[in-house]
Amino acid sequence: MEVYILKSCDTCRRAVKWLDAEGIKVRVFDIRIDGISGDVIKAAIAALGWEKVLNRRSTSWRTLDEGKKLDMDAEKALSRISDNPTLMKRPLFVVSESFVVGFDKSAQDSLMEITS
Numbered sequence: 001m002e003v004y005i006l007k008s009c010d011t012c013r014r015a016v017k018w019l020d021a022e023g024i025k026v027r028v029f030d031i032r033i034d035g036i037s038g039d040v041i042k043a044a045i046a047a048l049g050w051e052k053v054l055n056r057r058s059t060s061w062r063t064l065d066e067g068k069k070l071d072m073d074a075e076k077a078l079s080r081i082s083d084n085p086t087l088m089k090r091p092l093f094v095v096s097e098s099f100v101v102g103f104d105k106s107a108q109d110s111l112m113e114i115t116s
Helices: 010-021 038-048 059-063 074-083 105-115
Strands: 002-005 027-030 092-095 098-101
Touching (some): 002 010, 038 074, 092 105, 098 105
Parallel strands (some): 002 027
Antiparallel strands (some): 092 098
16 A cells, blocks of 8 residues: 655644554655655546545645636646645555545545455
8 A cells, every 4th residue: 555645744644653553554655755646646536536636625725826726627636736746635545546535434444445
């Protein structure tokens, strides 16, 4: 499993700690330091929809030029996230061909199902 996080994000740190406690082996990537490939973003958008992958509540979104927020679609979301990975909802879990974004009870249940 791979997980894309921001080390400064409390939710991301909680997710990594939970994975460790569950004994789930994971490769952690900090999107500010390690980045994230366009292929991973594209696959996540294809699997989950751009609306779930793009974080419109983030500071990065709020500071984005208004023109770049207009007429959002999958292609534009891919471009925006590729240019600024902090626009992606986090954490993003990648397990083979499966993707889970966020870290709530539903995400935990999905991760347990995927990894068992």
